[in-house]
Amino acid sequence: MAMTMAEKIIAAAAGKESCKAGDIETVTVDKMMSNDGTTHLTIDMYNNLKNPHIADVSKLVWIIDHNIPADSPKTAASHKKMREFAKENGITFYEGEGVCHQIMMENHVRPGELIFGADSHTCAYGALGAFGTGVGCTDYLYSIVTGTSWLLVPETIRFNLHGSLKPGVYARDLILTIIGKISANGANYKAMEFAGEGLHDLSIADRIAICNLCVEAGAKTALMEVDDVAMDYLKEHGREPKAIFKSDDDAEFSEVYDIDLSEIEPIVAKPHFVDNIAPAKDCSDVKIDEAFLGSCNNGRIEDLRVGAAVIKGKHVHPKVRFFVVPASRAVYKQALKEGLLDIFMEAGAMVMNPNCSVCWGACQGVIGEGETLISTGTRNFKGRAGHKDSFVYLASAATVAASAVAGYITVAEDL
Amino acid sequence: MGYTLVEKIIAKKVGHEVKPGDIVTVPVDWCMIDDIMVPFAVQKFEEMGFDKVYDPEKVVLIYDHFLPATQTDDSRHFRVGDEFAEKYGLKHVHRTDGICHQLMTEAGYVKPGDIAFGTDSHTVTYGCVGAFSTGIGYTEMAGILGTGQLWIKVPETIKIEIDGTLPGNVTSKDIILRIIGDLTASGATYNSLEFTGSTVDAMSVASRMTISNMSVEAGAKCGLFAPDDKTCDYCKIPYDDEIKDLHGDDNASYAKILRYRAEDFVPVCACPSLVDNIKPVSELKGTKVDQVFLGSCTNGRLEDLRTAATILKGKHIAPYVKMIVTPASRKIYRAALADGTLEILSDAGAIITTPGCGLCCGRGGGILSDGEVVVATNNRNFLGRMGTSKVQIYLASPATAAATAIAGEITEA
Amino acid sequence: MFSAKIWKLGDDIDTDIILPTEYLAFETVQEMKPYAFSPLRPDLASKIQPGDMIVAGNNFGCGSSREQAPEVVKALGVSCIVAKSYARIFFRNAINNGLLLIEQPDLFDEVSEGDIAEVTPGKEIKVNGKSYDIASLPDNLTEILEAGGLVKAMRKRNGLD
Amino acid sequence: MGKVFKFHKDVDTDQIIASQYLLFPTIDEMKVHTFESLNSEFASQVKPGDFVVADENFGCGSSREQAPSVLKALGVKAVIAKSFARIFYRNSINIGMPVIVSKELYDVVKDGDDMELDLLSGKILANGKEYSCTKLPAKMQEILDQGGLIASLNK
Structure with a gap:
């Protein structure tokens, strides 16, 4: 029977030959990531179980990344609870090392794995051919206690990528365009799979940016075929695949899109929804108060290089606060070595410690009433970055850096 | 009779002799x-x-406590400042450059x-370059903004003489902590502290800043x-006769003189x-x-960052312990990038944040x-200063802080 | 002369105790009021009644220059503070806000919380039948206090009141 | 019988409960901030047994389980929407809060209307009229019946 990549990963996790979209399968989960957004609640629930235990502690990765360093005593108490539980139970634990998904990509994710993350952007792991999906803390708790969970096998929307992106256009412009096209719930319950020769030109950073944002179209997961680019990344980080799957040629897709990468233009997603897209060039009447380059979506070294190239020798607009937040310690150090951090600091940006930062809107760079942020973060929901009456525009690293200089939204080439 | x-400083500004109590x-x-x-000042x-x-x-307006902002109302303060600066033609607004007290001398204002x-209250920091500076409330500040002047009571002076060479693991932070311990938290109320002696002469302006700051x-x-x-180099001004005259006279009248031997200092904490x-840290x-x-x-x-880096080089902070490094200014951050200090600190596992308070x-x-x-390494360990009132805050030098981060327990460098 | 109920605090009551940093940026003093003294005595702000007084030991108001500290005490309706000594910035800020501060070396050690004091500014305080001498303020400060604080004094200077 | 609180299309998890409250130690401390950006009165007005009725794609966005949890903690009996985002849907079932798909209800009720829901028969009574809603898949009904996913761990 012909299967999609998603079906193959789930079948393997269920210990079956095959499965098909619409089936509900009981699966063994390969890894379980949780961060400080919800883990304190998971621990409370865990402690209330009749027989609390963890099926396989080696599969757990806990990461403090959202509110680090802590912004309030309440945050600190939740962190303490998480840190102590991790220590007592021998859970792999990171604190202040970077955004959870970046740490998972650098250190843990393997092709063919089925990974639960108590965070919606867990779908990023598809960039390495792993089935990552976001779950709530109850689902998470069930999976750490039993080692298993149930999954509705998703249908797959296939995106065949052709050609290559024009200079000055980035993976982020591509995925925002796709979400605009299929809408914020266009892939609800589904897997979004990316294939085609256009994929080969995209770096792992590009691929993560694409997969990561698929949840903004409602997707359960995002997947990409594992090719040389992915294998080189794994090798560089000292890991082997669990298994390499690709969709059969005659697999059944719920929809198929062919996308010509050369047609993509710089895009912004306007408030207050990710699918509310517009050409970046059409937004030059939008003045900004703050700019943010970072997040699990766009805080990798490649993104910092793009931002630094735009801003080098220029200065951030005096009324704009520009936060640059490397996605992990490794990214921070690489950017330091390459001189990028100094380019940003010289230009008047503020380089922050690796964390979720402005994207999450609760710890650093919170914006005020009536203010406007341009961001490489994941979401532009109402109030996402601070005050309920504030505005977030999502754009590429290049557009964000250019806008930070101009003081209004602009593409880099018009700077 | 000397001064x-x-x-x-005050006499020169008012154009006549002054004595304590005037x-x-x-x-x-x-x-x-x-x-x-x-x-508040604007209002x-x-x-x-x-x-x-x-x-x-x-x-000079300086935005530093709220960077990065953690609350939705924080940026209102920036907006009010910007509007005030625009309305009254203020020339100096530092929006993201670092901590106010660092910038006031570093950016070339106070001489x-x-x-x-x-x-x-830490406006006293500028005493490190021989300026009279002190903290006031916003109502008085509003008065100064309008009138350009303020009444003050000429303070009595406590002279503190420190001579000799400091032990290797002792910094100016240990000195000022010890002095505060000796004087008590109210022991110098209304007084001017004047620091002299060969130990002080040998100190960098940065080390002196730490002492002025905590006075x-x-x-x-x-x-x-x-x-x-050294002060003149730092302030980029000539070391001329006028500057050379800015010192306490030997025959001046002091309320008290405290004398210390540098060799007697040990690393200490304010508990x-x-x-x-x-x-003492050893206890x-x-x-x-x-x-x-x-x-x-x-x-x-x-x-301070270099001192910590020297201790942390090739080592790692203890598991489950966090070390947070917040350089005082953009200039310092960049210098620490350039000389490899931040890389060493990052390799050791420190969390390096953007400059600010x-x-x-x-x-x-x-x-x-x-x-x-x-x-x-900061200046206050008051109840509730860094979270709840059940947080225990120990103030220490950068050297003690770095050694402690490695050990996971309070340790001498 | 006025009489006031005593609330007693210790030595070195710092400005972070009088009003923690968390609440400094609230837009109005009214919003800050409930948090006065919260690290030390979370319920104190709700118990203090207008006209009550605070008695404390040495170095009251040490620490930061936050003027919110005396403002919030004044907003609670505190009629005066009697302490062994004050930190200087707090002292200035209090006078500038029209909050009466009295220095008295002995009273703190001899009174209890809840006692009623009779205060005659510039002259004496009577508690439990005993009288304590108090000094009057320097002229320049009396002027500010009498004007009702520095803002009012400046308004007068600028011909507004 | 409960009251209807009506919400628009694409209500995301940040509107249900904003990021700045998620690290509060308990759901009870968070719940007073439910729907703060959309209706600051909601948390004080909603009574146990009331309903949230919404248009398409309710609960899109993050995986924060705090979103259904605060609604449940406020006593919301069920959320009825034209459609749900999948993580919110799953989280709701897991904590034992009914989430019901009805394509028609949103268009026929107003804020403040009285309505009744019979989960077993899948019937809604609102403004004197009866509406049917989509039944839950068997797997989910099973989780809901046993009082949420955690209950199955405590068996």
């Missing part, structure tokens, strides 16, 4: 307003009915002999160092929850810590919860 340094009205060379206080200024700022060149007031923790009105050639609760050995903070206007300078002001940057212990 103390503060008497000379109430005089002084012209103000610099006004510093930080982001927390901007809206009072307007309530007072002024229509212009006495000299827009002499007012030896100047009189400066700021809306923050207020003994209640002092100011903490002064006579400017020397919870008073700045004058001083104990605290074994106290487990959850977090270490290196930064603030007291100890966030390049030499950070944890020291208790609004972000590593707040703690009940029962947690922090060793911090």
